[in-house]
Amino acid sequence: MAPCAASAQLPRLLGIRQASEALIQGLEPEDLCLQGMADASPAKWHLGHTSWFFEEFLLRQRPGYAAAESRWRYLFNSYYEAVGERHPRPQRGLLTRPPIAEVLAWRQRVTAALGQELEQLDPELVELGLQHEQQHQELLLMDLLDGFSRNPLEPAAYPSGTGGVEPEAAYELSATAAPANPSWIELAGGLVEIGHPGGNGGPESALGAFHFDNESPRHRVWLEPFAIADRLVSNAAYAAFIDDGGYRRPELWMSEGWAVVQQRGWQAPRYWRGEWEFTLAGRRPRQPEAPVRHLSWFEADAYARWAGGRLPSEAEWEVAVGSGQLSQAYGCLWQWTSSPYRPYPGFAPAAGAVGEYNGKFMTSQFVLRGSCFLTPPGHGRLTYRNFFAPASRWMASGLRLAREVAR
DSSP states (O other): OOHHHHHHHHHHHHHHHHHHHHTTTTOOGGGGGOOOSTTOOOHHHHHHHHHHHHIIIIITTSTTOOOOOHHHHHHHOOSOTTTOOOOOGGGGGGOOOSOHHHHHHHHHHHHHHHHHHGGGSOHHHHHHHHHHHHHHHHHHHHHHHHHHHTOTTOOOSSOTTSSSOOHHHHHHHHHHSSOSSOOEEEEOOEEEEESOTTOSSSOSSTTSOOOOGGGOSOEEEEEOOEEEESSOOBHHHHHHHHHTTGGGOGGGSOHHHHHHHHHHTOOSOTTEETTEEEETTEEEEOOTTSBOOSOOHHHHHHHHHHTTOBOOOHHHHHHHHHTTOOSSOSSBOEEEEEEEOOOOTTOOOOSSGGGGTTGGGOSSOEEEESOBTTSOTTOOOTTOOEEEOTTOOSSSEEOOOEEEOOO
């Protein structure tokens, strides 16, 4: 990396690393090992894994760098098979050792080494590591919400009015940035281009238009004329779906989704509790006009069918948001699309272990677009492709309706 580029990237590196550590301020040591389900990870693991990523892919190759003991590679590897074996994901909550003090000390050593070696490091890998850390900041918050929601005491991970991290304030702010009454935006469709224009593989430059490999290549898609809602579906609208027997009507659901509803006893979104909902600020009154959140793809799809619409494809979403006519596109909730998570035409994973980042998950999942109130500032973009299994609903996910337009 050129000296001027390295000096420009250093403040960003330090800021992102410090932002991760700020997320545990005010939490108790017991909170940091909390793992409420197999899909989640403890906060301490997230803090260790993001340091492991930098150490494994950037620092370990530098002369004289003293890496953490070899057993930590096993503990904090996530899914990189090419790197080696890893601790089972469902058992991460059992890792009371190493203690958080040792993990934080390791983080400081890694951050210092990154700063010292920055001019010698691959700028694209450094940026990938920073984007990766921002993803885990969001996941850490989502995982804490799941874990805290299982406690009968209903504790608040981040109480309002403390002056520290306040995710719920960000949600409430984003929820107000929408028209009072939803309306439909009609778009002509036709032959459109979607995807990141920077080519296949890494970012265009370390400080420029970063994109993950799954966002490219840019390619053409044919769209029929369609209409899309200018705002997200609200709590009040979703409550009407429930009141009309939405969770009791199999004709509204995909077969697999109906089986999940029956098996898991779903009757409402993930964190609804009567007229309240559980949040990172604890139990709070549910705001009728705020966008409904923590929905699975199955729930979003069933609601859309009940409402006489459908979920937009990711191409429709990208074209519509790119037109600048939609509210709540970013910083509110990830938005389910009807698109299965599959590679774009011409996609090829990056060489080496980092090629396992996205490509090997392109099956049995659906794409979400935008970003959410837990997404770090500046991390979202038009071409970002998030993805989850259709039954997952612990994420900050909502929906926007689409429908056909007569030609």
